Amino acid sequence: MFEVDELNDPACIDLPPHVRDRDIFHDTAGRVFVVLGHIQPSDRILSFLKYVPDPSGDWQSGAVKYKRIFWGSVSSTVDGMNLLPSDYIISDAHFGTELLEPPRESVAKYFSPEFRLREIIEQGPRDPLERLAKRGADTLHDELGLPYERIGVAGSILWKGHSLERSDINMNLYGFDASWILEDHYESLAEGRTDTRLRELVDWRHAMARIHERVPIMKTEDLESLFTRRKALCLDDVCIGITPILLPDEAPIRYASESYTSVSSKPVTITMDIEDADYGLFHPAIYGVTTQSLDVIDGASVSRVMVYDGAFGGLLRTGDHVEVTGTIQRVSSASDAPPFYQVMVGTKTGAGLEYIRLLV
Numbered sequence: 001m002f003e004v005d006e007l008n009d010p011a012c013i014d015l016p017p018h019v020r021d022r023d024i025f026h027d028t029a030g031r032v033f034v035v036l037g038h039i040q041p042s043d044r045i046l047s048f049l050k051y052v053p054d055p056s057g058d059w060q061s062g063a064v065k066y067k068r069i070f071w072g073s074v075s076s077t078v079d080g081m082n083l084l085p086s087d088y089i090i091s092d093a094h095f096g097t098e099l100l101e102p103p104r105e106s107v108a109k110y111f112s113p114e115f116r117l118r119e120i121i122e123q124g125p126r127d128p129l130e131r132l133a134k135r136g137a138d139t140l141h142d143e144l145g146l147p148y149e150r151i152g153v154a155g156s157i158l159w160k161g162h163s164l165e166r167s168d169i170n171m172n173l174y175g176f177d178a179s180w181i182l183e184d185h186y187e188s189l190a191e192g193r194t195d196t197r198l199r200e201l202v203d204w205r206h207a208m209a210r211i212h213e214r215v216p217i218m219k220t221e222d223l224e225s226l227f228t229r230r231k232a233l234c235l236d237d238v239c240i241g242i243t244p245i246l247l248p249d250e251a252p253i254r255y256a257s258e259s260y261t262s263v264s265s266k267p268v269t270i271t272m273d274i275e276d277a278d279y280g281l282f283h284p285a286i287y288g289v290t291t292q293s294l295d296v297i298d299g300a301s302v303s304r305v306m307v308y309d310g311a312f313g314g315l316l317r318t319g320d321h322v323e324v325t326g327t328i329q330r331v332s333s334a335s336d337a338p339p340f341y342q343v344m345v346g347t348k349t350g351a352g353l354e355y356i357r358l359l360v
Helices: 074-081 114-125 128-144 176-190 201-214 220-227
Strands: 024-027 032-035 046-054 059-060 064-068 089-092 099-100 107-111 152-155 167-172 196-198 233-235 238-245 256-262 268-279 285-291 303-305 321-333 340-345 354-357
Touching: 024 196, 046 074, 046 099, 046 152, 107 114, 114 128, 114 152, 114 167, 128 152, 128 167, 128 176, 128 233, 128 238, 167 176, 176 196, 176 233, 201 220, 220 354, 256 340, 303 321
Parallel strands: 167 238, 303 340
Antiparallel strands: 024 032, 024 107, 032 046, 046 064, 059 064, 089 099, 152 167, 196 233, 233 238, 256 321, 268 285, 268 321, 285 303, 321 340, 321 354
């Protein structure tokens, strides 16, 4: 592990006017947060707490050790909220629920994934994880023609808190078009190369087991049918997670342009067809859908699904016939547009009960 030069850290930048999904920041107490989604308020940052300074922690940046708080579930998100000052938690008028949104003035450091990649490229990788991250960026650039300026290094490597024994390699790919280029051409990345392959279903066994543990209704065959669609690049048998990220001006929904009111006290199961999956790659995943009329909303139908549970995002395509269990919400527009209904997958109240299943 190398020391962080806080006075000369190219990845540490001024807080931008518009934050992006999966960017990372530290607050004034040194806690580490990850930006959550592309629907963001202007005065706060919708995010989740991932690490806290702790002498017993297994992650380290400079002289500070960190303990990991977030482990990929709604429950760990809620646990993180309980560790934070009360002014970090607000009743969000857009989403209609309490959320973790630290005020912008609480941000002490903000990190740019693209600048971190540039640092690795220009100064050279300092360890095996950085070396593989550079190879991943080179592969996207050389094979698909994606510019380095659209690629970033994410996760603990971004803030130089990575552990060679515990850390994964995570990267971001920025922009609607670039993200779909990668999604449509994953297979070409491994063609004719012995050191490169795509992640196979057997490689996802641990991830599927974790999902089954927190959403027990999901059977093995349900998870396998979904995960055959999940794609990841593996270099020398080390798999790299590449997350598609919308640029701020590409976000399809502006914060406060809508408001959501839950109309079902418990998750509801609905069969539907996916009509529009253009924004399904991103977080939150957004799908245009058609359903039959539903008694629970007085004979109306649902026209949109919004997915905040990352386990079920990015996997559906236009034409899919699916079963969705989630919370029905009435969507009211800040303009004069008529209200409509959506299903939210990934709510706090529906944790362990909300899911998506492909149907034949």
